[in-house]
Amino acid sequence: MFEKILIANRGEIALRVIRACKELGIRTLAVYSEADVDSLHVQLADESICIGAAPSTESYLKIDRIMSAAEIGDVDAIHPGYGFLAENPDFAEVCESCNIKFIGPSSRAMQAMGDKNSARAFARKAGVPVTPGSDGIVETESDAIRIAKKIGYPVMIKASAGGGGRGMRTAHNEPSLKSAFHSARHEAEKAFGNEQVYIEKLIINPHHIEFQIVADSHGHIVHLGERDCSIQRRNQKVIEECPSPLMTPGLRKKMGNAAVKLAKSVGYENAGTIEFLVDQDRHFYFIEMNTRIQVEHTITEEVYGCDLVKEQIRIAAGQPLSPHIAHATPRLHAIQCRINAEDPEKDFQASPGRIAFYYAPGGRGVRIDSHVYTGYTVPLHYDSLIAKIITVGATRINAIERMRRALGEYYITGIKTTVPFHAAMMRNGEFRDGKYDTSFIERVMSSGKLELTSPAIRLRE
Amino acid sequence: MESKEIKEIKTIIDLMEKNDLSVFEIEKDGFRLKLQKGPAAQPAAAAPPAVTLPPKAVTGSQETTALPKPIESKPLKEIVSPMVGTFYRAGSPDGAPFIDIGQTVNEDTVVCIIEAMKVMNEIKAETSGVIAEVVAENGKPVQFGQVLFRVR
Numbered sequence: 001m002f003e004k005i006l007i008a009n010r011g012e013i014a015l016r017v018i019r020a021c022k023e024l025g026i027r028t029l030a031v032y033s034e035a036d037v038d039s040l041h042v043q044l045a046d047e048s049i050c051i052g053a054a055p056s057t058e059s060y061l062k063i064d065r066i067m068s069a070a071e072i073g074d075v076d077a078i079h080p081g082y083g084f085l086a087e088n089p090d091f092a093e094v095c096e097s098c099n100i101k102f103i104g105p106s107s108r109a110m111q112a113m114g115d116k117n118s119a120r121a122f123a124r125k126a127g128v129p130v131t132p133g134s135d136g137i138v139e140t141e142s143d144a145i146r147i148a149k150k151i152g153y154p155v156m157i158k159a160s161a162g163g164g165g166r167g168m169r170t171a172h173n174e175p176s177l178k179s180a181f182h183s184a185r186h187e188a189e190k191a192f193g194n195e196q197v198y199i200e201k202l203i204i205n206p207h208h209i210e211f212q213i214v215a216d217s218h219g220h221i222v223h224l225g226e227r228d229c230s231i232q233r234r235n236q237k238v239i240e241e242c243p244s245p246l247m248t249p250g251l252r253k254k255m256g257n258a259a260v261k262l263a264k265s266v267g268y269e270n271a272g273t274i275e276f277l278v279d280q281d282r283h284f285y286f287i288e289m290n291t292r293i294q295v296e297h298t299i300t301e302e303v304y305g306c307d308l309v310k311e312q313i314r315i316a317a318g319q320p321l322s323p324h325i326a327h328a329t330p331r332l333h334a335i336q337c338r339i340n341a342e343d344p345e346k347d348f349q350a351s352p353g354r355i356a357f358y359y360a361p362g363g364r365g366v367r368i369d370s371h372v373y374t375g376y377t378v379p380l381h382y383d384s385l386i387a388k389i390i391t392v393g394a395t396r397i398n399a400i401e402r403m404r405r406a407l408g409e410y411y412i413t414g415i416k417t418t419v420p421f422h423a424a425m426m427r428n429g430e431f432r433d434g435k436y437d438t439s440f441i442e443r444v445m446s447s448g449k450l451e452l453t454s455p456a457i458r459l460r461e
Numbered sequence: 462m463e464s465k466e467i468k469e470i471k472t473i474i475d476l477m478e479k480n481d482l483s484v485f486e487i488e489k490d491g492f493r494l495k496l497q498k499g500p501a502a503q504p505a506a507a508a509p510p511a512v513t514l515p516p517k518a519v520t521g522s523q524e525t526t527a528l529p530k531p532i533e534s535k536p537l538k539e540i541v542s543p544m545v546g547t548f549y550r551a552g553s554p555d556g557a558p559f560i561d562i563g564q565t566v567n568e569d570t571v572v573c574i575i576e577a578m579k580v581m582n583e584i585k586a587e588t589s590g591v592i593a594e595v596v597a598e599n600g601k602p603v604q605f606g607q608v609l610f611r612v613r
Contacts, residue, residue, distance in 0.1 A: 034606060050604040051545055065605065068545040068577040072602040098578075 001317050002026050002076040002101070007041065008066050009081030012388060013293075014041035015371045017079045020309040029073040031066055033059035035379040040371045047073060054381045060084045063091050070100055077101035077316055079309075083383070086292040087114050087163065103316040104270050105291050112266045113289040117160040117198045123286040126265040128258045131277060131285040133200035144181045145174060147199050154202040157181055159188035159195075163288075165235025166191050170202055203285065205437040206277040208232065209244050210290075211259035212300045213272045214311060216321045221263050223256040224304045225330050227296055231431070233348070233441045238418075239425060241335045242299040245396060245434030246278060255284050262286065271297070271312050295388070298369060299334035302392045332392050333399045337407070337425075339370075339387040341378045343416035344452055352380040356414030357461040361406035365392040365399075378415060386417065396434065400426055408456040420452040427451075470494070474563055537611040538588050545604055546577035548597040560610075564592050572610060575603065588612055 004027040007017045014030065018041050021028045030045035035054035042048045049069040052059030059065070061084060070078060078095055080086040080103070092107035104110070113119045117137055123130050134147045137160060148155045148171065157180050159167025167188040169180035181197070189195035208229045215221040228244030229237045243252075259274040273290040297308045306325050314322065342348040354377045360368045370387030372378065378386060391406055393399035404426040410419045425431050428444065444450050473496060477485055485496045542548070550558040550573055560572050566586040575582050590612040597609045 049545060049602075050606050052605045059605075064577065065545045069604075071578060072545065072547065 002313065004029060004046075004073065004075045004077075005103070005313070006031060006066070006070045006073060006075040006078045006100075007045070007081065008060070008078050009084055009086075010036050010039060010041065010060060010382065012369050012371045012385065013081040013295075014039075015044070016369055017081060017309055018044055020307060020313060023307075024310060024313060026313070029069065029075055031060075031069045033381075035381055038376070040373060040376075049073065054379065056084065056381065063088075063094055067094060067098060067100075070098070075100060077103055077313075079103040079312070080292065082292050082294060087290070089114060101316050103312050105268050105272065109266045109268050110291045113268070113272075113291050115160055116158060116162060116288050117196070119289050120198070120286070122266055123262055126258075126262045128262050128286045129284060131200040131203060131287060134198045136198065137196045138181070138199050141178055141181055144177060144199060148174070148177050151199065151201045153177075154204075156200045156202045157184040157197050158200060159184065159192055159197055161192035161194035161196065162188060163192075163290075165232070167197075168235065200287075203277045203279050205439045206230075206279055207244070207246050207437050208237075208275065209246070209255070209278050209284070210273045210275040210294075211256055212297070212308075213259055213263045213268065213274060214308070214315070214321065214325055215263055215268050215270060215272070216315045217269050217318055218320050220321045220326065221260050221268065222321065222326055222328075223259050224300050224306070224325070224328055226252060226255065227299055229296065230436055230438050231425070231440055232438050233445075237296065237338065238441065239335065239337055239422065239431075240296040240299055241333070241396070241399070242303045243330055243333065246282070248282075251278075251282055251284070258284075258286070262289070270315050271308055295338065295385070296336055298367065298388060298390045299336050302334040302367065302390060303330045303332050304328040305331070332394060333396045334390055334392045335399045335403050336388055336390045337403060337422040338385055338418070339389060339410070339412075339422070340384040340418045341386050341415050342384050342418055344418050344421035345416075348418070349416075350380065350384050351416035352378045352384075353415045354378075355412060357411065357459065359409070359411040359459055360387070361389070361409035363406070365402050366390075366406045367392070386412075389422075397432070400432060411455055411457055411459050413461065420454065421450070424450045424452055468557060470496070471557075471561060471564075475561065478563065535613075537593055537613055538590060539608045540572060540584075540586055540588060540610040540612060542575060542597075542603045542605060542607045542609055543584070544575055544577055544582065546575040546582070546602070548599065548601060548603045548609065549574040549576060549581075550595070550599045552581075560592055562592050562595060566590065566592060566612065573597075584609070586610075586612070 005021050006029045007014045018028050028045040030042045030048040031051045032042045033052055033054050051065040052062055085091040089107040089111040092102045092110055095102035120130050132151050138144045154172040157169045169184040171177035171180040184197050185195040209226050211226050212224040226244050227240050227242045229240045231239040271293050273294050275287050276284045277287055278284045301308055311325055341351045343351050358374045367390040372386045391399050391402040393402050407423040430436055483498045487494050567589040570586045571583045572586050573584050575584055593613045594611040597603055
């Protein structure tokens with residue numbers, strides 16, 4: 001087992017990894033930017049090294065400085081978290097050549113699945129259904145027009161090097177296709193340094209359902225069921241639940257087997273997620289694979305009774321899949337709400353700044369994964385996620401009622417947060433019925449029917 | 462002047478500091494040298510009006526790495542680490558330090574080496590003045606932003 005691990009990340013996921021390490025008796029080294037000097041994970045780590053100025057490009061994305069810190073700290077392994085360098089095959093390769101274990105898949109597997117277009121090719125080869133689309137990269141506008149005509153409108157133009165819902169454009173007809181093609185390429189070049197795009201059929205109002213994969217280094221791969229992440233705003237996940245209200249045991253078996261087959265075909269190792277779109281007729285299509293631990297790994301943990309981060313570490317250390325993971329079955333229902341430092345009344349405008357007062361809910365079946373505290377200043381340089389609140393219940397409605405109760409106790413002042421938004425969602429009829437798809441938030445927000453109320457409690461600060 | 466002679470003069474300056482001497486004079490083989498503690502003979506380009514080192518600047522401390530701060534009208538400038546690595550004062554294990562206390566530096570003066578992943582990086586002063594303190598420890602790791610030297 002590793003003696004010391006470097007955490008190449010920040011915020012709530014860095015804290016999550018440090019917690020797992022502490023419970024496993026592994027020493028931790030946190031690397032941080034100048035903006036994160038007072039971050040909770042830095043304070044809790046056994047050692048910490050400042051690696052640069054606040055902007056991510058000056059710190060959390062500086063491979064050379066992170067490796068230098070790893071060398072100084074004499075670490076055995078690096079956990080990349082999610083985002084930043086977590087899906088950067090160059091980083092994984094540098095770790096491999098420095099004999100420091102990268103906690104995740106090999107750089108080769110990461111490369112194969114990280115390129116969205118190449119991943120589609122692997123899926124096709126493995127007999128996994130993919131959304132009808134181009135056979136590869138679409139180079140020219142005339143190719144785009146020809147392919148879109150063949151697939152049938154509406155279509156989606158997607159960046160091959162993209163991720164996190166960025167570098168995507170929809171087109172409903174030929175005129176809009178032309179402008180969408182060029183603007184997608186432009187955004188892809190700017191965001192990912194790679195302007196290559198491919199085209200997929202746009203599935204109308206699909207459900208976004210993803211499967212958790214866990215694979216050890218001895219060829220043993222299992223899936224831990226699905227997560228429904230259809231509730232999205234601007235292609236960013238907002239609320240996730242496990243299991244999906246749409247799922248049937250038959251569909252779960254088919255999709256789960258497809259996910260395992262695909263992961264096996266690229267020799268995948270460690271934790272990963274296979275994302276599918278499911279249409280109104282319960283046809284499923286592979287869209288992409290995330291070769292890292294995800295923000296919403298938490299709800300799978302609660303339903304399947306496991307610690308995925310610890311399992312990542314065990315797998316990286318060469319151990320076979322833990323029996324409780326290999327034979328995991330779902331029980332209970334879990335929901336996660338992502339609490340962002342954003343103002344839901346002002347179109348979710350970012351709201352960084354000092355948290356004057358912070359009180360998090362508790363009680364049975366409530367889990368909070370958060371790095372913030374009273375007096376903490378949310379920096380403006382990074383994403384706006386300040387907390388994840390997860391509730392577990394025997395049934396779906398129990399989990400929803402518990403979330404509604406818990407959000408009523410969640411008291412954060414000094415900055416604006418999306419707590420009132422999530423509270424309104426828990427009261428929403430369509431959500432409660434489990435009848436929602438990826439168009440849900442947009443419809444609800446534009447209908448103006450979402451009632452944002454202030455917190456139920458007022459605490460003496 | 463040959464580098465050997467410059468090294469010898471540096472050693473003499475060190476000894477003057479250590480032993481609280483204000484004037485040193487030597488004449489040998491047609492070569493004459495006089496060193497006198499006082500206002501800087503070569504004011505650096507951006508230097509404020511020179512502050513005379515009080516004769517008792519070294520208070521008999523055994524430390525050679527940092528002088529106790531004399532009363533200053535201006536705060537000292539800091540040379541900080543631009544990277545993560547191990548700090549070395551000299552280019553080789555038995556080499557002489559790049560710079561010492563009392564030495565004048567300009568923007569391009571190499572002040573130390575920071576070794577990162579087996580690569581020796583020469584670090585430039587990026588400022589000008591007289592080295593007042595050596596803050597980082599030779600052979601020890603430094604992080605981004607850590608103070609290496611203080612400059613008057």
